[in-house]
Amino acid sequence: MHLKPNLLKAVTHLLVNTGKNQCDVYIKDLRRLQQDGFYTVYLGGTDISEGLVTGEFPEPSSSKVVNAWSMMHAGGSRGWVPWNYTDVQDRSVSLEPFHNSYGKCVIVAKPVNAAMETNGPSMIAMEQHYRPSSPVLVNFMSCCPLVAQSHGHEFFCLPSHCGHLSPLDTAWSALKWYTAKNRHEYTTKHFGKESLRKSILFKDLIETGMKQMTASKWETATSRVQKRENYYLNGKMTVVI
Structure with a gap:
């Protein structure tokens, strides 16, 4: 399907303005909720590929399935939320750490883009509202706004054009950089008669990598997000589609 130049320009203009x-x-x-005393917690996930952990990547022409671990976490200007990792094994998260550590929170999630998986209405019509009323999928977990509200919190979704307005991208980059540069320190080789096996202390590697996102780095990342928000409000930043 090829759009005429004028039509393509009009659609692009509409998408940019909508975003x-x-x-x-x-x-x-x-900002209104922040002024009312709500602490902002950013919720999201990332995938850690097997190759990033082992250092062994399949050939581009290989048909081998690339395995990955899906991670889920949340954080803000005060650092990572003090979750117990065992709490998310059943794909549910206790909201007690939010309340106990910060009081009332506005939880900003980066949902899975449903528009990529649907052959229905237009991209504009499928835009996820930033204040959803029904559960949304965040990485591998379904998050219900009504549950958050019942605990005194608010639940937002990042608009699809505003994914860069979250410090979590910086946090995941710090984790993956540490993993790639230091995986050898967590690897033990076992030599057999005819084979070589490697054991990787995956949990230790990931937990230490998470700590690389220090309090000062969190503060810097959230300050950068606030500056970008100011650019939008001042009309100095445009949406990239």
Whole structure:
């Protein structure tokens, strides 16, 4: 399907304006809650590929399935949320650490992009509202806004054009950089008669990698997000589609 230049220009203009308007409204509502004493917690996930941990990557032409571990966490200007990792094994998370550590929170999640998996309405119509009323999928976990509200919190979704308005991307980058550079320190080789086996202390590697996102780095990352938000509100930043 090929769009005529004028039509393509009109669609692009509509998408840009729609995205910017949603970002503006989202930021203004978020700022209002922050002024009312809500602490901002960013929730999201990432995948850690097997190759990143082992250092062994399949050939580009290989048909081998690339395995990965899905991770889920949350954090803000005060650092990672003090979760117990065993709490998420059943794909549910206790909200007690949010309340006990920060009081009332506005939880900002980066949901799975449903538009990538649907052959239904237009991309504009499928835009996830930043204040959903029904559960949304965040990485491998279903998050219900009503549950958050019942605990005194608010639940936001990052608009699809505003994924860069979260410090979690910086945190995941720090984790993956540490994993790639230091995996050999967590690897033990076992030599057999005809084979070589490697054991990797995966839990220790990941937990130490998470600690590389220090309090000062969190503060820097969240300050950078606030500056980007200010650019939107001042009309100096445009939406990239």
